[in-house]
Amino acid sequence: MTAASDTPEQESWFHRNQQSVAPWLFLAPGILFFLFYVIFPVFQSFNLSLYAWDGLGEAEYVGLRNYEDLYWEYVDRDAFYTSLKNNVIWLALYLLAIPAGLFIALFLNQTVFGIRLYKSLFFFPFVISQVVVGLVFTWFYDPTFGLLTAALGWFGLEGVNILGDERFVTYGIILAGLWPQTAYCMILYLTGLNAVDPEQIEAGRLDNAKGWRMLWHIVLPQLKPATFIAFVVTIIGALRSFDLISIMTEGGPFGSSRVLAYYMFEVALSEYGFRMGYGAAIAVVLFMIMMCFIAYFLWSMYREEKGR
């Protein structure tokens, strides 16, 4: 080490290029992991979706047959159609977590005695595992012994079997999912609200802005970064909605609460699943849907950076 710095003309290649090499060295572990655990598997999935393979024997090349089967399932209103439809419902309704989180955050953004405790209590559902959330809601919905049935009974109403009725089941699961997701959005907004400029609020007051107008024109624009992040995590959460479905219904009754992620698991990896290629084809479709959002996120982040 000492010898090298004493004689600059013999400087090693690394020392001469330190400035340009160092960032790549720091990035290398990240890039490597990203390549091996994200990028390569994506292309492997694309490749696998062109084969029929049971995970044990030889894979047989079938071209686009898997996609053709998916198309017919769509036409026949079969499992794939149900999954796709449920995914759309999930995407739309899961976004309710954003306004709900915002209003709880606004409500909790005050200084009264014990506010920290209230905030923690509201944040609580996000801390517990999705498995626990799923179980709690399953028992809540239980058509014979559940709290919901009991509560409806107090008003003399007939109990509904939310998780056993193909019309309600998806909504029932989404509601369970909204509970922790709202807490997540709330915490994002609470931190955002800390950064709201009090002078602008003051100025708004002077101009006689109150209530909705104040919120819409003065507070919300300043919460834009928080909204963006809340939007991103909620969309991703909706597309990954797997654990709750697996815990609460296993895709049932008769497959009516499946989403793409669960259907893929079912087809390729579950007890009765032997169709790796078909599962990969579903994964590719899910990837394409995610890609639309990812492209949008990247594009808007790029625009933001450029605007600065």
Added chain:
Amino acid sequence: MHSTNRATKKATLAALATTVSLAVSGAMPAWASDLSGDLKIFLDTSNPAPRATMEAMIERFGAQHPDLNIETTVIDREAYKTQIRNFLTANAPDVATWYAANRMRPYVEAGLFEDVSDLYAEPAVGEALASTKGALTIDGKQWGVAYTYYQWGVYYRKDIFAELGLSEPTTWDEEKANCAKIVESGRACYTIGTKYLWTAGGWFDYLNMRTNGFDFHMALAGGEVSWEDERVKQTFLNWKELIDMGAFIDNHQTYSWQEALPFMVNGDAAAYLMGNFAVAPLRDAGLSDDQLDFYQFVSINPDVELSEDAPTDTFHIPANAQNKEAAREFLRFATSAEEQTIINNGQNLGQLPVNAGSSVDDDKFLQQGFKMLSTNSTGGVAQFWDRDAPAEMAKASMEGFQEFMVKPGELDRILAKLERARGRIYK
């Protein structure tokens, strides 16, 4: 400090080495002909009672072969079903549990299970295991041995039957007449939980085997018959009679089979079509043998012979096993008359032994089941719908059964859907 440390370590190692070599050389003469090396056993018997039974049995086997280093891994029963695909190819044990019939076909066809026909060729084994040989045969060869099986049938509340003045039915008309009276008394005839689908498969097995016979049932499982066939439709119409009567509990699609037990325990339902494993939790829940009894599923079509579901649990030797000699010895041991009597008795698995030379426990359900299977199941013995039909078809069809039980009016649409699945799955 450093050097002394190293010195002691060396000394210990040397000492260890001598003890090991001593032990080995000392043991050599006495057990020269016996098994040695490692024996890795993977089990899916993760419930407490079966787990203890298996571990005790392996201990007895180990006592007979002290040089054999046995390593037992117990994997959660549900997780096992997916993990077996990985460990058979990548890190195979010497013995693995699994299920008979079509359920083992993918592994047999992929060459992952060892052909053990040689075991059945030995007179001692071949004759003793003749009753389950068929379930373990694919392409004329045997791919494993059974270690236990159990009967299916109707478990019912004797006290409720007595209260309503009913007796065990034997025909479809008696069955329906009984059920009508039970429904009239404000109860459901049958409890069932179809959340995990397979329980509906049991009902289909019985209704179809009773309506169309064993051979037709197997042809349907093998994809040789259309789901829109009139005979299949007749099975569902029989089923519909019960559904329309209100025979089954409400909201069964939300419950697992265990969650459906309380309805029977509380007296809201009078009977349960189940495997013998339901007896233990029913007893645990407080039902005495005076309240609980068993009858064979009634005959529907008098022209077909009675056939039963009797799922068989099995041991296999993976093709990639390291110590196949020891594994074969273990299979011989586990199916021996003596071990079969022990592991299937009431204190252990509480099921039926597969060895013809072993004796059945005194438990009244096991006795009845054994008698039923050995004398009154002339049509054949099925494994269970999700073991007889290929996995994909089993999944699609059981989903259809569940939907049918909730919406019996949509039968034609459901059957059309299953027929499409049949066209895709059996090529």
